[in-house]
Amino acid sequence: MTTLAVDCMGGDHGPRVTLVACRRFLDTHPDAKLLLVGLPDALSSFSHPQAQVVAASDVVAMDDPIEVALRRKKDSSMRVAIEQVKSGAAQAVVSAGNTGALMAIARYVLKTIDGIDRPAIAGRMPDFKGGGTTMLDLGANVDCTPQHLLQFAVMGSALVSVLDNIESPTVGLLNIGEEDIKGNEVIKKTGELLRTAAKSGDLNFYGNVEGNDIYQGTVNLIVCDGFVGNVALKASEGLAHKISETLKNSFTRNILTKISAIFAYPVLSDFKDKVDHRRYNGAALLGLNGIVFKSHGSADDVAFGTALNRAYDAAHHNLLERVRSRIAHAAPLLALGQSDASA
Amino acid sequence: MTTLAVDCMGGDHGPRVTLVACRRFLDTHPDAKLLLVGLPDALSSFSHPQAQVVAASDVVAMDDPIEVALRRKKDSSMRVAIEQVKSGAAQAVVSAGNTGALMAIARYVLKTIDGIDRPAIAGRMPDFKGGGTTMLDLGANVDCTPQHLLQFAVMGSALVSVLDNIESPTVGLLNIGEEDIKGNEVIKKTGELLRTAAKSGDLNFYGNVEGNDIYQGTVNLIVCDGFVGNVALKASEGLAHKISETLKNSFTRNILTKISAIFAYPVLSDFKDKVDHRRYNGAALLGLNGIVFKSHGSADDVAFGTALNRAYDAAHHNLLERVRSRIAHAAPLLALGQSDASA
Numbered sequence: 001m002t003t004l005a006v007d008c009m010g011g012d013h014g015p016r017v018t019l020v021a022c023r024r025f026l027d028t029h030p031d032a033k034l035l036l037v038g039l040p041d042a043l044s045s046f047s048h049p050q051a052q053v054v055a056a057s058d059v060v061a062m063d064d065p066i067e068v069a070l071r072r073k074k075d076s077s078m079r080v081a082i083e084q085v086k087s088g089a090a091q092a093v094v095s096a097g098n099t100g101a102l103m104a105i106a107r108y109v110l111k112t113i114d115g116i117d118r119p120a121i122a123g124r125m126p127d128f129k130g131g132g133t134t135m136l137d138l139g140a141n142v143d144c145t146p147q148h149l150l151q152f153a154v155m156g157s158a159l160v161s162v163l164d165n166i167e168s169p170t171v172g173l174l175n176i177g178e179e180d181i182k183g184n185e186v187i188k189k190t191g192e193l194l195r196t197a198a199k200s201g202d203l204n205f206y207g208n209v210e211g212n213d214i215y216q217g218t219v220n221l222i223v224c225d226g227f228v229g230n231v232a233l234k235a236s237e238g239l240a241h242k243i244s245e246t247l248k249n250s251f252t253r254n255i256l257t258k259i260s261a262i263f264a265y266p267v268l269s270d271f272k273d274k275v276d277h278r279r280y281n282g283a284a285l286l287g288l289n290g291i292v293f294k295s296h297g298s299a300d301d302v303a304f305g306t307a308l309n310r311a312y313d314a315a316h317h318n319l320l321e322r323v324r325s326r327i328a329h330a331a332p333l334l335a336l337g338q339s340d341a342s343a
Numbered sequence: 344m345t346t347l348a349v350d351c352m353g354g355d356h357g358p359r360v361t362l363v364a365c366r367r368f369l370d371t372h373p374d375a376k377l378l379l380v381g382l383p384d385a386l387s388s389f390s391h392p393q394a395q396v397v398a399a400s401d402v403v404a405m406d407d408p409i410e411v412a413l414r415r416k417k418d419s420s421m422r423v424a425i426e427q428v429k430s431g432a433a434q435a436v437v438s439a440g441n442t443g444a445l446m447a448i449a450r451y452v453l454k455t456i457d458g459i460d461r462p463a464i465a466g467r468m469p470d471f472k473g474g475g476t477t478m479l480d481l482g483a484n485v486d487c488t489p490q491h492l493l494q495f496a497v498m499g500s501a502l503v504s505v506l507d508n509i510e511s512p513t514v515g516l517l518n519i520g521e522e523d524i525k526g527n528e529v530i531k532k533t534g535e536l537l538r539t540a541a542k543s544g545d546l547n548f549y550g551n552v553e554g555n556d557i558y559q560g561t562v563n564l565i566v567c568d569g570f571v572g573n574v575a576l577k578a579s580e581g582l583a584h585k586i587s588e589t590l591k592n593s594f595t596r597n598i599l600t601k602i603s604a605i606f607a608y609p610v611l612s613d614f615k616d617k618v619d620h621r622r623y624n625g626a627a628l629l630g631l632n633g634i635v636f637k638s639h640g641s642a643d644d645v646a647f648g649t650a651l652n653r654a655y656d657a658a659h660h661n662l663l664e665r666v667r668s669r670i671a672h673a674a675p676l677l678a679l680g681q682s683d684a685s686a
Binding site for chain 2: 127128176184187211212215226227228232236237238241242243246247251257259260263264265271274
């Protein structure tokens with residue numbers, strides 16, 4: 001039996017979206033159980049034999065400063081959901097709430113795994129063939145040392161091996177050229193560390209990759225600092241949104257274009273499925289003593305359902321143990337990295 | 344009379360593309376003159392009253408190391424074309440060759456403007472309404488101090504005011520959140536410098552922007568370091584390519600989808616025009632004592648023509664004088680930035 005704790009109040013839409021996704025999830029996962037965390041009034045309409053409501057008296061708003069979420073809302077649905085993982089009542093938690101607050105509370109409640117300095121956010125970018133490239137960090141860490149990036153590579157490899165069932169995922173280091181001499185000092189030093197890690201069997205290091213490799217499926221995992229990762233993620237989201245908006249406007253401009261849209265409908269619908277970002281929702285917060293998944297705040301029920309599925313798969317296949325054992329295997333190198341980084 | 348020097352040998356296609364674009368450019372610019380630089384044999388078929396061939400005996404290959412391009416190919420078409428600007432024979436140079444080589448040779452031959460430590464690459468990203476957002480640096484500088492970023496902001500403002508005819512362009516600082524407290528130390532310090540520059544009338548600073556703002560036209564100019572800018576640019580190029588490939592495949596999958604493409608043709612063609620990256624080709628190398636434009640290596644004749652037009656507009660409207668006068672106006676602040684940055 002795998003149990004997930006769900007912060008039902010998080011995201012732009014709250015229970016209106018999360019409960020719909022939870023019901024669909026339960027109907028397709030007879031071996032799963034959900035702890036629905038939120039204001040009892042907001043969840044009272046929901047009833048399912050595999051679900052149980054856990055009351056919280058407060059809600060973290062999407063624009064709450066981290067300080068407020070962490071210090072003043074100690075009985076928020078987000079925090080109570082995370083505490084279900086801490087206590088062992090659930091094996092994973094899913095929230096569509098404020099990312100900064102989720103990371104801060106998860107870190108405070110669960111603490112980081114031994115050997116990991118900083119948790120990171122790992123998301124999946126589409127390759128337009130149904131698969132995808134996992135990328136981290138997507139915004140938790142704005143300044144990273146080579147050792148941090150090595151830790152991300154090791155944790156990310158564990159995530160890909162669990163969720164994509166790839167035993168030895170290929171790892172690329174995001175850079176501005178393929179050659180080893182490219183990039184700034186941190187990136188060059190990271191390249192050296194990752195090559196050493198490949199030799200000791202801790203990683204399957206491919207080498208440097210560039211921005212266009214994200215969507216080409218060149219590697220299974222791309223490692224970068226959270227500043228670069230966040231900019232690349234948001235630039236991509238913004239561009240994809242603009243392109244689909246332009247296509248939609250082109251087809252709805254006048255009566256003639258609307259008629260042509262009817263003829264093109266099956267093709268447009270197939271295209272829409274292929275580029276559907278909702279199938280990629282659900283980022284993992286890695287490096288914590290517990291499995292935490294973050295859904296996009298604007299997720300609809302389909303997208304939130306993807307995040308639930310990913311959290312379930314991660315819990316069901318023991319992500320935490322896989323991360324811990326990979327970290328333990330890489331311990332000598334992580335320690336070496338540490339002394340190098342501070343040198 | 345505005346004269347451009349064109350490196351006709353550069354890019355993936357060389358004269359086959361550059362000469363077609365040059366002829367169209369000349370036919371639409373009766374007041375312009377072109378110096379066509381390259382191997383005489385490769386250019387012998389071209390004749391036009393406003394064009395003149397300048398011989399070079401060598402060509403920088405797309406994969407030549409910078410060292411080879413700079414030290415061993417002293418009579419390359421790229422270098423001879425840049426020298427036309429140095430000597431005053433041309434007011435601007437355009438090349439589709441190897442970016443690293445172009446920057447290195449241009450810097451060596453032309454030197455940087457007083458007050459500028461490092462040249463930067465400024466490109467235009469589409470806003471899907473026919474306009475665009477100028478962004479720099481796109482890859483010349485992997486490590487930047489706040490002072491470098493201030494220099495980029497000042498130079499970029501001059502470029503936008505010349506090419507987009509906006510007297511006081513809005514400037515955004517690329518970050519991972521809107522609030523002033525977001526980002527790493529370099530970015531926070533840069534935010535302070537840009538706010539000071541806004542007070543002294545050197546800039547029209549909007550504040551922080553995020554990755555998704557690139558395509559929304561939130562500001563006229565976005566400033567970032569070359570590592571982040573290059574990753575954002577290449578990720579966007581890769582994503583746009585994948586989306587258009589997927590759309591094309593959807594419409595050509597079988598006889599039925601091909602028929603629907605016929606009905607949808609006018610709409611798809613309109614869409615293609617709107618997202619046509621060729622209309623955004625031509626990045627400016629800013630901070631040099633001369634106007635240098637870089638075309639994408641894979642540019643076709645339409646795209647190369649855009650780069651020629653942009654270089655012409657920049658030369659015709661005295662970009663260099665605009666950059667110098669803005670740098671002079673900001674001199675006290677640039678000096679202040681310098682001492683702060685080294686503190």
